Amino acid sequence: MKIVGKVWKFGNDVDTDAIIPARYLNTIDPVELAAHCMEDADPAFASSVRPGDIIAAGKNFGCGSSREHAPIAIKAAGVSCVIAHSFARIFYRNAFNMGLPILECPEAAEGIIAGDELEIDLDEGIIVNRTRNTTYRAQAIPPFMQKLIEAGGLIEYVRGQMPRE
Amino acid sequence: MPKTISEKILADHADKPAVVPDELVEVKVDFALGNDITAPISIEAFRRAGARRVFDPERIGLVPDHFVPNKDIASAAHALMLRDFAREHKLPYYFEVGRMGIEHALLPEQGLVLPGDVVIGADSHTCTYGALGAFATGVGSTDLAAAMITGRVWFKVPHSMKFVFKGKRRPWVGGKDLILYTIGRIGVDGARYKAMEFTGEVIESLPVSDRLSMCNMAIEAGAKVGIIAPDAITEEYVKSRAKRPYKFYRSDPDAVYEASHEWDISELEPVVALPHSPENVKQVTEIPETPIDQVVIGSCTNGRLEDLRMAAQVLKGKKVAQGIRCIIIPATQAIYMEALKEGLIQTFIEAEAAVSTPTCGPCLGGHMGILAAGESAVATTNRNFVGRMGHVESKVYLSNPAVAAASAVLGRIGHPGEVVGS
Numbered sequence: 410m411k412i413v414g415k416v417w418k419f420g421n422d423v424d425t426d427a428i429i430p431a432r433y434l435n436t437i438d439p440v441e442l443a444a445h446c447m448e449d450a451d452p453a454f455a456s457s458v459r460p461g462d463i464i465a466a467g468k469n470f471g472c473g474s475s476r477e478h479a480p481i482a483i484k485a486a487g488v489s490c491v492i493a494h495s496f497a498r499i500f501y502r503n504a505f506n507m508g509l510p511i512l513e514c515p516e517a518a519e520g521i522i523a524g525d526e527l528e529i530d531l532d533e534g535i536i537v538n539r540t541r542n543t544t545y546r547a548q549a550i551p552p553f554m555q556k557l558i559e560a561g562g563l564i565e566y567v568r569g570q571m572p573r574e
Numbered sequence: 575m576p577k578t579i580s581e582k583i584l585a586d587h588a589d590k591p592a593v594v595p596d597e598l599v600e601v602k603v604d605f606a607l608g609n610d611i612t613a614p615i616s617i618e619a620f621r622r623a624g625a626r627r628v629f630d631p632e633r634i635g636l637v638p639d640h641f642v643p644n645k646d647i648a649s650a651a652h653a654l655m656l657r658d659f660a661r662e663h664k665l666p667y668y669f670e671v672g673r674m675g676i677e678h679a680l681l682p683e684q685g686l687v688l689p690g691d692v693v694i695g696a697d698s699h700t701c702t703y704g705a706l707g708a709f710a711t712g713v714g715s716t717d718l719a720a721a722m723i724t725g726r727v728w729f730k731v732p733h734s735m736k737f738v739f740k741g742k743r744r745p746w747v748g749g750k751d752l753i754l755y756t757i758g759r760i761g762v763d764g765a766r767y768k769a770m771e772f773t774g775e776v777i778e779s780l781p782v783s784d785r786l787s788m789c790n791m792a793i794e795a796g797a798k799v800g801i802i803a804p805d806a807i808t809e810e811y812v813k814s815r816a817k818r819p820y821k822f823y824r825s826d827p828d829a830v831y832e833a834s835h836e837w838d839i840s841e842l843e844p845v846v847a848l849p850h851s852p853e854n855v856k857q858v859t860e861i862p863e864t865p866i867d868q869v870v871i872g873s874c875t876n877g878r879l880e881d882l883r884m885a886a887q888v889l890k891g892k893k894v895a896q897g898i899r900c901i902i903i904p905a906t907q908a909i910y911m912e913a914l915k916e917g918l919i920q921t922f923i924e925a926e927a928a929v930s931t932p933t934c935g936p937c938l939g940g941h942m943g944i945l946a947a948g949e950s951a952v953a954t955t956n957r958n959f960v961g962r963m964g965h966v967e968s969k970v971y972l973s974n975p976a977v978a979a980a981s982a983v984l985g986r987i988g989h990p991g992e993v994v995g996s
Contacts, residue, residue, distance in 0.1 A: 450960075
């Protein structure tokens with residue numbers, strides 16, 4: 410699967426309160442959540458992000474709460490992929506369960522600048538920075554996670570395992 | 575081969591003789607938990623999967639605690655989803671307002687999470703139960719939905735890190751100070767994906783309530799679990815509460831750790847995590863004069879009876895400073911009742927603090943004490959991220975209950991010794 414998009418850049422330790430503040434957790438509607446995505450980190454993000462855009466960030470992206478509203482908001486905002494130096498563990502699980510593509514790549518997280526245009530080959534984990542003519546290779550997605558993606562997410566994976574009644 | 579407590583619990587729950595770090599395992603879940611923010615997504619996923627029944631009604635807990643008593647119409651609709659689901663599936667461990675408490679105070683209190691368990695919860699502070707020697711960790715709503723259907727969950731076996739605390743605690747230094755100190759030393763991703771194992775003479779004499787505060791904040795260092803080997807103190811806490819049999823595990827003396835830290839904490843004063851990160855830790859004696867607007871004493875980190883006793887010891891016969899709001903939230907109904915019997919609630923009200931029914935409320939900026947732009951709070955909660963307790967330009971300082979109570983009296987961040995003498 411190929412992705413092309415423009416980069417929004419964030420720093421280290423982007424927490425789930427920055428991704429979707431708790432004051433908006435009285436809804437589980439993806440569209441409403443997307444309207445407040447990254448609000449406390451960059452108030453212009455939700456209104457300016459375009460479908461296909463990419464988030465790049467530093468270490469420990471998605472730290473803090475277990476709220477699945479975070480990857481839901483990012484995905485519903487139209488973001489096609491998150492690249493980070495590293496991810497917090499609950500966010501990492503949630504992103505796969507939600508079908509939000511994420512890539513761990515310290516070099517890319519370092520070298521990419523806001524506004525750069527990227528082309529990403531998700532199957533190969535290759536990130537091409539078209540603006541700067543650089544190429545990065547992200548960490549391969551573990552085989553078990555690939556199985557989840559192939560099934561279409563965790564719920565679909567579980568449905569495949571449930572006994573027929 | 576020698577094993578850590580985490581590896582032993584996971585191996586037993588995977589029906590394997592042994593597991594090694596980085597191995598992917600599917601394990602049996604002893605208890606699964608959701609709240610009024612996370613469980614609605616789980617319930618939708620449960621239905622989308624076509625599931626008809628939960629794997630075991632006795633092993634699922636639904637605790638409306640974040641936005642209850644319902645703060646608005648949208649939150650009321652979510653709380654109703656939990657209530658309906660609990661009724662439909664005859665879940666005995668759904669806790670209604672009036673019988674509830676903050677999930678991570680309530681479930682240990684009720685003997686529903688026990689030593690040797692594997693517990694998952696759609697709440698990041700599920701790691702609290704490691705204090706009883708359980709392998710307990712936070713997951714997302716979809717993971718919870720899958721576990722409610724299958725009774726199983728997959729994990730990557732974490733590497734373990736050992737934290738040895740030596741020396742003797744100074745007055746007013748508790749579990750909250752030990753965990754904030756630890757996060758200050760290793761950073762908010764210092765234990766990312768790891769099992770943090772707390773041990774040493776300080777831990778061996780630490781009461782269960784302080785152990786719960788410590789393991790509660792393992793997530794703030796990025797950890798998968800925080801865990802303490804169960805002992806006589808654990809047994810004393812658990813034996814009268816347990817709803818099921820339980821099992822004590824211990825790490826082998828020569829178990830392999832990815833990293834080991836050994837700290838003598840004899841000189842440590844109570845600490846405070848300054849805005850806007852739990853790793854931004856200073857001893858309270860080092861902080862320049864910092865005026866505040868609000869104090870919150872409560873939460874899954876520090877809303878237990880021992881925490882309220884500590885706050886009352888500071889507030890007894892004193893008044894909250896003019897212009898300061900002090901909000902005190904017993905974490906469960908049982909704690910509230912006991913605090914009432916012991917006269918703690920009277921002490922708080924005489925000090926002109928506000929006492930609330932159990933709720934997570936202000937900790938996550940939900941309700942019951944939201945900050946305006948430019949305001950600051952000292953809170954016994956667990957996170958001080960930007961906007962955590964309200965406006966994006968407000969600030970939260972994290973501390974133990976004694977420091978929070980002293981700060982309420984002083985109107986600025988202060989040491990309990992300044993208020994009660996040493």
